[in-house]
Amino acid sequence: MDPEIWFTEKYGNNVGLTFKVKEILNTQISKYQRLDIIDTYEFGKVMLLDGLVMLTQKDEFVYHEMISAPAVMSLKNRNKALIIGGGDGGTARELTKYDFDKIIEVEIDEVVVENSKKFLDFTACGYNDKRVEIIIGDGVEFVKNTNEKFDLVIIDSTDPFGAAEGLFSGEFYSNVYNILNNDGIVVAQAENPYYNPDWFLKSRRNMQKAFGLNTLNYCAFIPTYPSGMWLFSIGYKNIDLHDYFNEELYKKNANSYKYYNSQIHKACFALPQFVLKLIK
Amino acid sequence: MDPEIWFTEKYGNNVGLTFKVKEILNTQISKYQRLDIIDTYEFGKVMLLDGLVMLTQKDEFVYHEMISAPAVMSLKNRNKALIIGGGDGGTARELTKYDFDKIIEVEIDEVVVENSKKFLDFTACGYNDKRVEIIIGDGVEFVKNTNEKFDLVIIDSTDPFGAAEGLFSGEFYSNVYNILNNDGIVVAQAENPYYNPDWFLKSRRNMQKAFGLNTLNYCAFIPTYPSGMWLFSIGYKNIDLHDYFNEELYKKNANSYKYYNSQIHKACFALPQFVLKLIK
Numbered sequence: 001m002d003p004e005i006w007f008t009e010k011y012g013n014n015v016g017l018t019f020k021v022k023e024i025l026n027t028q029i030s031k032y033q034r035l036d037i038i039d040t041y042e043f044g045k046v047m048l049l050d051g052l053v054m055l056t057q058k059d060e061f062v063y064h065e066m067i068s069a070p071a072v073m074s075l076k077n078r079n080k081a082l083i084i085g086g087g088d089g090g091t092a093r094e095l096t097k098y099d100f101d102k103i104i105e106v107e108i109d110e111v112v113v114e115n116s117k118k119f120l121d122f123t124a125c126g127y128n129d130k131r132v133e134i135i136i137g138d139g140v141e142f143v144k145n146t147n148e149k150f151d152l153v154i155i156d157s158t159d160p161f162g163a164a165e166g167l168f169s170g171e172f173y174s175n176v177y178n179i180l181n182n183d184g185i186v187v188a189q190a191e192n193p194y195y196n197p198d199w200f201l202k203s204r205r206n207m208q209k210a211f212g213l214n215t216l217n218y219c220a221f222i223p224t225y226p227s228g229m230w231l232f233s234i235g236y237k238n239i240d241l242h243d244y245f246n247e248e249l250y251k252k253n254a255n256s257y258k259y260y261n262s263q264i265h266k267a268c269f270a271l272p273q274f275v276l277k278l279i280k
Numbered sequence: 281m282d283p284e285i286w287f288t289e290k291y292g293n294n295v296g297l298t299f300k301v302k303e304i305l306n307t308q309i310s311k312y313q314r315l316d317i318i319d320t321y322e323f324g325k326v327m328l329l330d331g332l333v334m335l336t337q338k339d340e341f342v343y344h345e346m347i348s349a350p351a352v353m354s355l356k357n358r359n360k361a362l363i364i365g366g367g368d369g370g371t372a373r374e375l376t377k378y379d380f381d382k383i384i385e386v387e388i389d390e391v392v393v394e395n396s397k398k399f400l401d402f403t404a405c406g407y408n409d410k411r412v413e414i415i416i417g418d419g420v421e422f423v424k425n426t427n428e429k430f431d432l433v434i435i436d437s438t439d440p441f442g443a444a445e446g447l448f449s450g451e452f453y454s455n456v457y458n459i460l461n462n463d464g465i466v467v468a469q470a471e472n473p474y475y476n477p478d479w480f481l482k483s484r485r486n487m488q489k490a491f492g493l494n495t496l497n498y499c500a501f502i503p504t505y506p507s508g509m510w511l512f513s514i515g516y517k518n519i520d521l522h523d524y525f526n527e528e529l530y531k532k533n534a535n536s537y538k539y540y541n542s543q544i545h546k547a548c549f550a551l552p553q554f555v556l557k558l559i560k
Contacts, residue, residue: 062552258552261556267547272544273537
Protein backbone atom coordinates (compact mmCIF):
# COMPACT_ATOMS: atom_id res chain seq x y z
CA MET A 1 0.00 0.00 0.00
CA ASP A 2 1.26 3.48 -0.89
CA PRO A 3 1.75 5.87 1.99
CA GLU A 4 -1.00 8.41 2.56
CA ILE A 5 0.39 11.92 2.27
CA TRP A 6 -1.64 14.73 3.77
CA PHE A 7 -0.97 18.44 3.58
CA THR A 8 -2.19 20.63 6.44
CA GLU A 9 -2.44 24.39 6.39
CA LYS A 10 -2.62 25.63 9.95
CA TYR A 11 -4.73 28.70 10.61
CA GLY A 12 -2.80 29.97 13.60
CA ASN A 13 -1.67 27.26 16.03
CA ASN A 14 -4.83 25.39 16.81
CA VAL A 15 -6.83 24.69 13.66
CA GLY A 16 -6.14 23.73 10.08
CA LEU A 17 -7.47 22.41 6.81
CA THR A 18 -5.95 19.09 5.84
CA PHE A 19 -6.15 17.30 2.51
CA LYS A 20 -4.75 14.25 0.80
CA VAL A 21 -1.92 14.71 -1.67
CA LYS A 22 -1.68 12.71 -4.89
CA GLU A 23 1.66 14.03 -6.03
CA ILE A 24 4.08 16.85 -5.39
CA LEU A 25 4.63 18.29 -8.85
CA ASN A 26 7.22 20.93 -8.08
CA THR A 27 8.95 22.69 -5.22
CA GLN A 28 11.01 25.80 -5.75
CA ILE A 29 12.60 28.40 -3.51
CA SER A 30 12.42 31.83 -5.09
CA LYS A 31 13.97 35.10 -3.94
CA TYR A 32 10.76 35.82 -2.06
CA GLN A 33 9.13 32.59 -0.96
CA ARG A 34 8.84 28.84 -1.22
CA LEU A 35 6.46 27.60 -3.88
CA ASP A 36 4.90 24.14 -4.06
CA ILE A 37 2.61 22.84 -6.76
CA ILE A 38 0.79 19.73 -5.59
CA ASP A 39 -1.87 17.52 -7.09
CA THR A 40 -4.61 16.52 -4.65
CA TYR A 41 -7.58 14.15 -4.56
CA GLU A 42 -10.21 16.67 -3.51
CA PHE A 43 -9.06 19.95 -4.99
CA GLY A 44 -7.05 19.03 -8.09
CA LYS A 45 -3.93 21.13 -8.57
CA VAL A 46 -3.03 23.38 -5.67
CA MET A 47 -0.44 26.17 -5.43
CA LEU A 48 1.14 26.80 -2.04
CA LEU A 49 3.29 29.83 -1.20
CA ASP A 50 5.23 29.47 2.03
CA GLY A 51 2.95 26.56 2.88
CA LEU A 52 -0.31 28.50 2.45
CA VAL A 53 -2.96 27.63 -0.11
CA MET A 54 -3.03 30.31 -2.80
CA LEU A 55 -5.46 28.56 -5.09
CA THR A 56 -6.98 25.20 -5.81
CA GLN A 57 -8.34 24.03 -9.12
CA LYS A 58 -11.69 23.20 -7.50
CA ASP A 59 -12.60 26.54 -5.97
CA GLU A 60 -10.33 29.21 -7.50
CA PHE A 61 -13.31 30.30 -9.59
CA VAL A 62 -14.88 31.91 -6.52
CA TYR A 63 -11.87 34.03 -5.64
CA HIS A 64 -11.06 35.10 -9.18
CA GLU A 65 -14.62 35.94 -10.19
CA MET A 66 -15.29 37.76 -6.96
CA ILE A 67 -12.11 39.84 -6.93
CA SER A 68 -13.01 41.18 -10.37
CA ALA A 69 -16.63 40.95 -11.52
CA PRO A 70 -18.35 43.16 -8.87
CA ALA A 71 -15.94 46.01 -9.67
CA VAL A 72 -16.02 45.52 -13.44
CA MET A 73 -19.83 45.70 -13.50
CA SER A 74 -19.63 49.06 -11.71
CA LEU A 75 -17.01 50.61 -14.04
CA LYS A 76 -17.96 53.41 -16.39
CA ASN A 77 -14.82 52.91 -18.51
CA ARG A 78 -12.73 49.88 -19.30
CA ASN A 79 -9.57 51.22 -20.80
CA LYS A 80 -6.73 50.14 -18.55
CA ALA A 81 -6.69 47.67 -15.69
CA LEU A 82 -3.83 46.98 -13.29
CA ILE A 83 -3.31 43.77 -11.33
CA ILE A 84 -0.81 43.83 -8.44
CA GLY A 85 0.25 40.28 -7.65
CA GLY A 86 -2.00 37.62 -9.16
CA GLY A 87 0.95 35.65 -10.55
CA ASP A 88 -1.15 32.56 -11.18
CA GLY A 89 -2.99 34.38 -13.97
CA GLY A 90 -6.51 33.76 -12.67
CA THR A 91 -7.39 37.41 -12.19
CA ALA A 92 -5.91 38.23 -15.61
CA ARG A 93 -8.04 35.43 -17.07
CA GLU A 94 -11.17 36.99 -15.60
CA LEU A 95 -10.31 40.48 -16.88
CA THR A 96 -9.68 39.20 -20.41
CA LYS A 97 -13.39 38.32 -20.57
CA TYR A 98 -14.10 42.03 -20.91
CA ASP A 99 -13.12 44.66 -23.46
CA PHE A 100 -10.27 46.35 -21.59
CA ASP A 101 -7.72 47.84 -23.96
CA LYS A 102 -4.82 46.96 -21.72
CA ILE A 103 -4.29 44.79 -18.63
CA ILE A 104 -1.01 45.28 -16.81
CA GLU A 105 0.02 42.77 -14.17
CA VAL A 106 2.85 43.60 -11.76
CA GLU A 107 3.98 40.42 -10.04
CA ILE A 108 7.04 40.48 -7.82
CA ASP A 109 7.96 36.82 -8.21
CA GLU A 110 8.58 35.43 -11.68
CA VAL A 111 8.80 31.92 -10.23
CA VAL A 112 5.04 32.11 -9.52
CA VAL A 113 4.31 33.08 -13.11
CA GLU A 114 6.61 30.40 -14.55
CA ASN A 115 5.14 27.63 -12.42
CA SER A 116 1.61 28.72 -13.17
CA LYS A 117 2.32 28.62 -16.90
CA LYS A 118 3.80 25.15 -16.52
CA PHE A 119 1.32 23.53 -14.13
CA LEU A 120 -1.82 25.65 -13.82
CA ASP A 121 -3.14 26.17 -17.33
CA PHE A 122 -6.65 26.79 -15.96
CA THR A 123 -5.48 30.10 -14.48
CA ALA A 124 -2.36 30.87 -16.55
CA CYS A 125 -4.53 30.85 -19.69
CA GLY A 126 -5.12 34.48 -18.71
CA TYR A 127 -1.65 35.19 -20.09
CA ASN A 128 -2.52 34.05 -23.60
CA ASP A 129 -4.34 37.27 -24.29
CA LYS A 130 -2.20 39.90 -26.04
CA ARG A 131 -3.72 42.72 -24.00
CA VAL A 132 -2.08 41.28 -20.87
CA GLU A 133 1.40 42.62 -20.12
CA ILE A 134 3.35 41.06 -17.25
CA ILE A 135 5.85 43.22 -15.44
CA ILE A 136 8.07 41.39 -12.96
CA GLY A 137 8.55 43.94 -10.21
CA ASP A 138 7.42 45.43 -6.94
CA GLY A 139 3.82 46.61 -7.00
CA VAL A 140 4.52 49.14 -4.27
CA GLU A 141 7.19 50.80 -6.42
CA PHE A 142 5.08 50.55 -9.57
CA VAL A 143 2.10 52.46 -8.17
CA LYS A 144 4.46 55.05 -6.69
CA ASN A 145 6.29 55.75 -9.95
CA THR A 146 3.98 55.07 -12.87
CA ASN A 147 2.58 57.94 -14.93
CA GLU A 148 -0.25 55.80 -16.28
CA LYS A 149 -3.84 56.08 -15.05
CA PHE A 150 -6.13 53.09 -14.56
CA ASP A 151 -9.86 52.46 -14.41
CA LEU A 152 -9.42 49.42 -12.21
CA VAL A 153 -6.68 48.30 -9.82
CA ILE A 154 -6.87 44.82 -8.28
CA ILE A 155 -4.63 43.88 -5.35
CA ASP A 156 -4.38 40.10 -5.63
CA SER A 157 -1.83 39.59 -2.88
CA THR A 158 -0.66 37.06 -0.33
CA ASP A 159 -1.09 37.70 3.41
CA PRO A 160 0.14 40.99 4.92
CA PHE A 161 3.70 40.01 5.77
CA GLY A 162 6.87 39.35 3.81
CA ALA A 163 6.65 40.29 0.13
CA ALA A 164 3.06 41.53 0.43
CA GLU A 165 3.36 43.65 3.56
CA GLY A 166 3.66 46.94 1.67
CA LEU A 167 0.46 46.16 -0.25
CA PHE A 168 -1.55 46.64 2.94
CA SER A 169 -0.09 50.04 3.91
CA GLY A 170 -1.74 53.45 3.90
CA GLU A 171 0.96 54.93 1.68
CA PHE A 172 0.36 52.24 -0.93
CA TYR A 173 -3.36 52.98 -1.07
CA SER A 174 -2.72 56.67 -1.33
CA ASN A 175 -0.59 55.95 -4.42
CA VAL A 176 -3.30 53.66 -5.79
CA TYR A 177 -5.76 56.53 -5.37
CA ASN A 178 -3.50 58.77 -7.43
CA ILE A 179 -3.17 56.40 -10.37
CA LEU A 180 -6.92 55.75 -10.60
CA ASN A 181 -9.03 57.66 -13.07
CA ASN A 182 -11.80 59.83 -11.65
CA ASP A 183 -14.37 57.04 -11.83
CA GLY A 184 -11.86 54.35 -10.95
CA ILE A 185 -12.21 51.41 -8.57
CA VAL A 186 -9.71 49.45 -6.47
CA VAL A 187 -10.34 45.95 -5.09
CA ALA A 188 -8.11 44.06 -2.66
CA GLN A 189 -8.31 40.64 -1.10
CA ALA A 190 -8.88 41.39 2.58
CA GLU A 191 -8.44 38.16 4.58
CA ASN A 192 -11.08 36.65 6.89
CA PRO A 193 -12.84 37.94 9.98
CA TYR A 194 -12.91 34.70 12.02
CA TYR A 195 -9.22 33.86 12.46
CA ASN A 196 -7.51 37.06 11.26
CA PRO A 197 -9.71 40.05 12.05
CA ASP A 198 -6.60 42.24 12.48
CA TRP A 199 -5.39 41.56 8.96
CA PHE A 200 -8.82 42.32 7.62
CA LEU A 201 -8.96 45.56 9.59
CA LYS A 202 -5.52 46.55 8.34
CA SER A 203 -6.68 46.13 4.76
CA ARG A 204 -9.87 48.07 5.34
CA ARG A 205 -8.44 50.90 7.42
CA ASN A 206 -5.51 51.63 5.15
CA MET A 207 -7.71 51.65 2.08
CA GLN A 208 -10.01 53.96 4.02
CA LYS A 209 -7.17 56.40 4.67
CA ALA A 210 -7.13 57.11 0.93
CA PHE A 211 -10.73 56.43 -0.07
CA GLY A 212 -12.58 57.59 3.06
CA LEU A 213 -16.26 56.75 3.10
CA ASN A 214 -15.92 55.31 -0.39
CA THR A 215 -14.53 52.11 1.11
CA LEU A 216 -16.69 49.01 1.40
CA ASN A 217 -16.26 45.32 2.06
CA TYR A 218 -17.89 42.31 0.53
CA CYS A 219 -17.55 38.58 0.99
CA ALA A 220 -17.56 35.18 -0.73
CA PHE A 221 -17.57 31.51 0.22
CA ILE A 222 -14.11 30.02 -0.45
CA PRO A 223 -13.79 26.56 1.19
CA THR A 224 -9.99 26.33 0.94
CA TYR A 225 -9.25 29.72 2.50
CA PRO A 226 -9.18 30.07 6.29
CA SER A 227 -12.72 29.91 7.73
CA GLY A 228 -14.33 29.65 4.28
CA MET A 229 -15.43 33.29 4.54
CA TRP A 230 -13.32 35.60 2.45
CA LEU A 231 -13.49 39.36 2.50
CA PHE A 232 -12.60 41.91 -0.13
CA SER A 233 -12.09 45.65 0.30
CA ILE A 234 -13.29 47.91 -2.47
CA GLY A 235 -12.58 51.63 -2.84
CA TYR A 236 -13.93 54.02 -5.46
CA LYS A 237 -13.30 57.62 -6.42
CA ASN A 238 -15.94 60.04 -7.67
CA ILE A 239 -18.76 57.59 -8.26
CA ASP A 240 -21.46 55.89 -6.24
CA LEU A 241 -20.52 52.21 -6.41
CA HIS A 242 -24.09 50.98 -6.10
CA ASP A 243 -25.49 53.55 -8.47
CA TYR A 244 -24.55 51.75 -11.66
CA PHE A 245 -24.70 48.12 -12.75
CA ASN A 246 -23.65 47.36 -16.31
CA GLU A 247 -26.59 45.15 -17.28
CA GLU A 248 -25.45 44.79 -20.88
CA LEU A 249 -21.94 43.69 -19.95
CA TYR A 250 -23.36 41.33 -17.35
CA LYS A 251 -25.68 39.65 -19.81
CA LYS A 252 -22.87 39.21 -22.28
CA ASN A 253 -20.76 37.39 -19.67
CA ALA A 254 -23.38 35.78 -17.41
CA ASN A 255 -22.76 32.28 -18.77
CA SER A 256 -19.08 32.46 -17.93
CA TYR A 257 -19.61 32.65 -14.17
CA LYS A 258 -19.76 29.76 -11.75
CA TYR A 259 -20.16 31.89 -8.61
CA TYR A 260 -20.94 35.51 -9.47
CA ASN A 261 -24.37 36.59 -10.66
CA SER A 262 -26.51 39.72 -10.50
CA GLN A 263 -28.00 38.75 -7.12
CA ILE A 264 -24.59 38.04 -5.61
CA HIS A 265 -23.46 41.43 -6.98
CA LYS A 266 -25.61 43.16 -4.37
CA ALA A 267 -25.88 40.50 -1.69
CA CYS A 268 -22.13 40.04 -1.21
CA PHE A 269 -22.01 43.47 0.45
CA ALA A 270 -24.25 42.34 3.31
CA LEU A 271 -21.87 41.66 6.19
CA PRO A 272 -22.62 39.63 9.31
CA GLN A 273 -23.26 41.68 12.42
CA PHE A 274 -19.93 40.73 14.08
CA VAL A 275 -18.08 42.05 11.01
CA LEU A 276 -20.02 45.31 11.09
CA LYS A 277 -19.07 45.60 14.74
CA LEU A 278 -15.39 45.04 13.89
CA ILE A 279 -15.36 47.90 11.39
CA LYS A 280 -17.32 50.39 13.49
CA MET B 281 5.83 18.11 27.33
CA ASP B 282 2.18 17.10 27.10
CA PRO B 283 1.15 15.26 23.96
CA GLU B 284 -0.64 17.30 21.30
CA ILE B 285 -4.07 15.86 20.65
CA TRP B 286 -5.78 16.85 17.42
CA PHE B 287 -9.30 16.00 16.30
CA THR B 288 -9.97 15.73 12.56
CA GLU B 289 -13.36 15.66 10.92
CA LYS B 290 -13.01 14.23 7.47
CA TYR B 291 -15.28 15.59 4.78
CA GLY B 292 -15.39 12.48 2.63
CA ASN B 293 -12.06 10.69 2.24
CA ASN B 294 -9.71 13.39 1.08
CA VAL B 295 -10.18 16.56 3.10
CA GLY B 296 -10.88 17.52 6.68
CA LEU B 297 -10.87 20.19 9.35
CA THR B 298 -8.42 19.51 12.15
CA PHE B 299 -8.14 21.24 15.50
CA LYS B 300 -6.24 20.94 18.75
CA VAL B 301 -7.97 19.37 21.72
CA LYS B 302 -7.50 20.68 25.25
CA GLU B 303 -9.53 18.00 27.01
CA ILE B 304 -12.07 15.30 26.31
CA LEU B 305 -14.86 16.14 28.74
CA ASN B 306 -17.19 13.23 28.09
CA THR B 307 -17.80 10.32 25.74
CA GLN B 308 -21.05 8.43 25.73
CA ILE B 309 -22.64 5.83 23.50
CA SER B 310 -26.39 6.35 23.28
CA LYS B 311 -29.03 4.18 21.61
CA TYR B 312 -28.58 6.25 18.46
CA GLN B 313 -25.04 7.54 18.27
CA ARG B 314 -21.72 8.24 19.91
CA LEU B 315 -21.43 11.60 21.60
CA ASP B 316 -18.22 13.39 22.54
CA ILE B 317 -17.91 16.69 24.32
CA ILE B 318 -14.42 18.13 23.91
CA ASP B 319 -12.77 21.33 24.95
CA THR B 320 -10.57 22.90 22.26
CA TYR B 321 -8.08 25.75 21.95
CA GLU B 322 -9.65 27.48 18.96
CA PHE B 323 -13.34 26.77 19.27
CA GLY B 324 -14.01 26.33 23.00
CA LYS B 325 -16.44 23.52 23.81
CA VAL B 326 -17.36 21.28 20.88
CA MET B 327 -20.05 18.61 20.60
CA LEU B 328 -19.40 15.72 18.24
CA LEU B 329 -22.02 13.17 17.20
CA ASP B 330 -20.57 10.10 15.52
CA GLY B 331 -17.36 12.04 15.12
CA LEU B 332 -18.94 15.01 13.31
CA VAL B 333 -18.93 18.57 14.64
CA MET B 334 -22.46 19.51 15.67
CA LEU B 335 -21.56 22.80 17.25
CA THR B 336 -18.66 24.77 18.61
CA GLN B 337 -18.82 27.49 21.20
CA LYS B 338 -17.05 29.92 18.85
CA ASP B 339 -19.34 29.80 15.84
CA GLU B 340 -22.64 28.16 16.93
CA PHE B 341 -24.19 31.63 16.92
CA VAL B 342 -24.20 31.63 13.13
CA TYR B 343 -26.07 28.37 12.77
CA HIS B 344 -28.60 29.03 15.52
CA GLU B 345 -29.39 32.59 14.52
CA MET B 346 -29.63 31.69 10.85
CA ILE B 347 -31.84 28.62 11.29
CA SER B 348 -34.37 30.75 13.14
CA ALA B 349 -34.26 34.54 12.66
CA PRO B 350 -34.99 34.79 8.90
CA ALA B 351 -38.16 32.69 9.35
CA VAL B 352 -39.27 34.39 12.57
CA MET B 353 -39.05 37.85 10.98
CA SER B 354 -41.37 36.63 8.22
CA LEU B 355 -44.00 35.09 10.53
CA LYS B 356 -47.42 36.70 10.86
CA ASN B 357 -48.15 34.81 14.09
CA ARG B 358 -45.96 33.49 16.84
CA ASN B 359 -48.12 31.14 18.82
CA LYS B 360 -46.51 27.72 18.63
CA ALA B 361 -43.10 26.69 17.35
CA LEU B 362 -41.79 23.17 16.89
CA ILE B 363 -38.13 22.16 16.83
CA ILE B 364 -37.26 18.70 15.50
CA GLY B 365 -33.83 17.70 16.80
CA GLY B 366 -31.82 20.59 18.20
CA GLY B 367 -30.93 18.69 21.35
CA ASP B 368 -28.15 21.10 22.30
CA GLY B 369 -30.76 23.78 23.02
CA GLY B 370 -29.28 26.48 20.79
CA THR B 371 -32.30 26.76 18.52
CA ALA B 372 -34.63 26.78 21.55
CA ARG B 373 -32.46 29.55 23.02
CA GLU B 374 -32.94 31.64 19.88
CA LEU B 375 -36.71 31.10 19.82
CA THR B 376 -37.09 32.12 23.47
CA LYS B 377 -35.96 35.62 22.42
CA TYR B 378 -39.38 36.09 20.87
CA ASP B 379 -42.91 36.02 22.24
CA PHE B 380 -43.96 32.53 21.19
CA ASP B 381 -46.57 31.08 23.56
CA LYS B 382 -45.15 27.59 23.30
CA ILE B 383 -41.96 26.02 21.92
CA ILE B 384 -42.00 22.24 21.60
CA GLU B 385 -38.75 20.41 20.93
CA VAL B 386 -38.81 16.79 19.81
CA GLU B 387 -35.33 15.32 20.21
CA ILE B 388 -34.79 11.61 19.65
CA ASP B 389 -31.73 11.25 21.88
CA GLU B 390 -31.98 12.28 25.54
CA VAL B 391 -28.23 11.76 25.93
CA VAL B 392 -27.70 14.85 23.72
CA VAL B 393 -29.99 16.93 25.92
CA GLU B 394 -28.40 15.69 29.15
CA ASN B 395 -24.85 16.36 27.98
CA SER B 396 -25.77 19.78 26.66
CA LYS B 397 -27.30 20.69 30.01
CA LYS B 398 -24.17 19.48 31.76
CA PHE B 399 -21.45 20.86 29.48
CA LEU B 400 -22.92 23.41 27.04
CA ASP B 401 -24.70 26.02 29.12
CA PHE B 402 -24.33 28.58 26.31
CA THR B 403 -26.84 26.62 24.21
CA ALA B 404 -28.70 24.60 26.86
CA CYS B 405 -29.77 27.87 28.50
CA GLY B 406 -32.59 27.68 25.96
CA TYR B 407 -34.16 25.05 28.20
CA ASN B 408 -34.48 27.39 31.17
CA ASP B 409 -37.52 29.05 29.62
CA LYS B 410 -40.82 27.61 30.82
CA ARG B 411 -42.37 27.89 27.37
CA VAL B 412 -39.96 25.24 26.10
CA GLU B 413 -41.22 21.65 26.37
CA ILE B 414 -38.82 18.84 25.51
CA ILE B 415 -40.30 15.63 24.19
CA ILE B 416 -37.85 12.76 23.87
CA GLY B 417 -39.07 10.96 20.79
CA ASP B 418 -38.94 10.46 17.05
CA GLY B 419 -39.67 13.66 15.11
CA VAL B 420 -40.89 11.67 12.13
CA GLU B 421 -43.58 10.01 14.27
CA PHE B 422 -44.43 13.25 16.06
CA VAL B 423 -45.26 15.20 12.90
CA LYS B 424 -47.24 12.22 11.59
CA ASN B 425 -49.39 11.88 14.70
CA THR B 426 -49.76 15.26 16.40
CA ASN B 427 -53.05 17.13 16.28
CA GLU B 428 -51.40 20.44 17.09
CA LYS B 429 -50.75 23.14 14.52
CA PHE B 430 -47.60 25.28 14.42
CA ASP B 431 -46.59 28.64 13.01
CA LEU B 432 -42.98 27.58 12.67
CA VAL B 433 -41.26 24.20 12.34
CA ILE B 434 -37.46 24.02 12.47
CA ILE B 435 -35.63 20.85 11.41
CA ASP B 436 -32.36 21.07 13.31
CA SER B 437 -31.03 17.65 12.37
CA THR B 438 -27.81 15.75 11.84
CA ASP B 439 -26.80 14.52 8.38
CA PRO B 440 -29.29 12.48 6.30
CA PHE B 441 -28.42 9.00 7.48
CA GLY B 442 -28.95 7.02 10.67
CA ALA B 443 -31.31 8.67 13.15
CA ALA B 444 -31.94 11.69 10.91
CA GLU B 445 -32.59 9.91 7.61
CA GLY B 446 -36.37 10.16 7.91
CA LEU B 447 -36.12 13.93 8.44
CA PHE B 448 -35.03 14.36 4.82
CA SER B 449 -37.86 12.35 3.22
CA GLY B 450 -40.78 13.55 1.12
CA GLU B 451 -43.32 11.90 3.42
CA PHE B 452 -41.90 13.76 6.40
CA TYR B 453 -42.23 17.13 4.67
CA SER B 454 -45.77 16.34 3.62
CA ASN B 455 -46.60 15.79 7.31
CA VAL B 456 -44.81 18.99 8.25
CA TYR B 457 -46.97 20.80 5.69
CA ASN B 458 -50.07 19.41 7.36
CA ILE B 459 -49.17 20.56 10.87
CA LEU B 460 -48.30 24.10 9.77
CA ASN B 461 -50.83 26.87 10.10
CA ASN B 462 -51.91 28.59 6.89
CA ASP B 463 -49.19 31.23 7.13
CA GLY B 464 -46.65 28.81 8.59
CA ILE B 465 -42.98 28.40 7.73
CA VAL B 466 -40.60 25.43 7.89
CA VAL B 467 -36.81 25.72 7.97
CA ALA B 468 -34.32 22.85 7.72
CA GLN B 469 -30.56 22.70 7.80
CA ALA B 470 -29.65 21.61 4.28
CA GLU B 471 -25.96 20.65 4.19
CA ASN B 472 -23.36 22.20 1.85
CA PRO B 473 -23.05 22.40 -1.92
CA TYR B 474 -19.28 21.89 -2.26
CA TYR B 475 -18.73 18.44 -0.74
CA ASN B 476 -22.30 17.11 -0.38
CA PRO B 477 -24.45 18.52 -3.17
CA ASP B 478 -26.57 15.33 -3.14
CA TRP B 479 -27.55 15.78 0.49
CA PHE B 480 -28.45 19.38 -0.16
CA LEU B 481 -30.53 18.40 -3.17
CA LYS B 482 -32.31 15.72 -1.15
CA SER B 483 -33.29 18.31 1.46
CA ARG B 484 -34.47 20.77 -1.14
CA ARG B 485 -36.32 18.35 -3.41
CA ASN B 486 -38.20 16.59 -0.67
CA MET B 487 -39.28 19.87 0.89
CA GLN B 488 -40.32 20.93 -2.60
CA LYS B 489 -42.57 17.88 -2.96
CA ALA B 490 -44.74 19.35 -0.20
CA PHE B 491 -44.16 23.10 -0.61
CA GLY B 492 -43.74 23.35 -4.38
CA LEU B 493 -42.59 26.73 -5.60
CA ASN B 494 -42.75 28.01 -2.03
CA THR B 495 -39.37 26.41 -1.35
CA LEU B 496 -36.22 28.49 -1.18
CA ASN B 497 -32.67 28.15 0.01
CA TYR B 498 -30.41 30.54 1.82
CA CYS B 499 -26.86 30.35 3.14
CA ALA B 500 -24.51 31.37 5.94
CA PHE B 501 -20.77 31.29 6.69
CA ILE B 502 -20.06 28.58 9.31
CA PRO B 503 -16.29 27.92 9.56
CA THR B 504 -16.59 24.59 11.42
CA TYR B 505 -19.09 22.98 9.06
CA PRO B 506 -17.85 21.30 5.87
CA SER B 507 -16.73 23.90 3.29
CA GLY B 508 -17.77 26.81 5.55
CA MET B 509 -20.82 27.41 3.35
CA TRP B 510 -24.01 26.17 4.95
CA LEU B 511 -27.38 25.97 3.27
CA PHE B 512 -30.86 26.06 4.72
CA SER B 513 -34.11 25.08 3.02
CA ILE B 514 -37.18 27.13 3.81
CA GLY B 515 -40.78 26.33 2.87
CA TYR B 516 -43.89 28.43 3.44
CA LYS B 517 -47.60 27.97 2.97
CA ASN B 518 -50.03 30.66 1.89
CA ILE B 519 -47.75 33.67 2.22
CA ASP B 520 -45.10 35.41 0.19
CA LEU B 521 -41.94 34.96 2.24
CA HIS B 522 -40.35 38.16 1.01
CA ASP B 523 -43.50 40.19 1.29
CA TYR B 524 -43.27 40.82 5.03
CA PHE B 525 -40.43 41.74 7.35
CA ASN B 526 -41.31 42.34 10.97
CA GLU B 527 -39.42 45.59 11.48
CA GLU B 528 -40.70 46.08 15.01
CA LEU B 529 -39.69 42.62 16.17
CA TYR B 530 -36.33 43.02 14.46
CA LYS B 531 -35.57 46.30 16.18
CA LYS B 532 -36.49 44.82 19.53
CA ASN B 533 -33.99 41.99 19.05
CA ALA B 534 -31.33 43.56 16.82
CA ASN B 535 -28.78 43.86 19.62
CA SER B 536 -28.99 40.16 20.38
CA TYR B 537 -27.54 39.05 17.05
CA LYS B 538 -23.91 38.41 16.23
CA TYR B 539 -24.50 37.29 12.64
CA TYR B 540 -28.05 38.05 11.50
CA ASN B 541 -29.16 41.55 10.59
CA SER B 542 -31.70 43.15 8.27
CA GLN B 543 -29.29 43.18 5.34
CA ILE B 544 -28.37 39.53 5.81
CA HIS B 545 -32.11 38.79 5.97
CA LYS B 546 -32.38 39.48 2.25
CA ALA B 547 -28.85 38.84 1.09
CA CYS B 548 -28.62 35.28 2.43
CA PHE B 549 -31.05 34.19 -0.30
CA ALA B 550 -28.61 35.12 -3.06
CA LEU B 551 -27.06 31.82 -4.13
CA PRO B 552 -23.84 31.38 -6.12
CA GLN B 553 -24.33 30.47 -9.76
CA PHE B 554 -23.16 26.86 -9.32
CA VAL B 555 -25.79 26.34 -6.61
CA LEU B 556 -28.51 27.79 -8.86
CA LYS B 557 -27.36 25.38 -11.53
CA LEU B 558 -27.61 22.45 -9.10
CA ILE B 559 -31.23 23.23 -8.27
CA LYS B 560 -32.40 23.93 -11.80
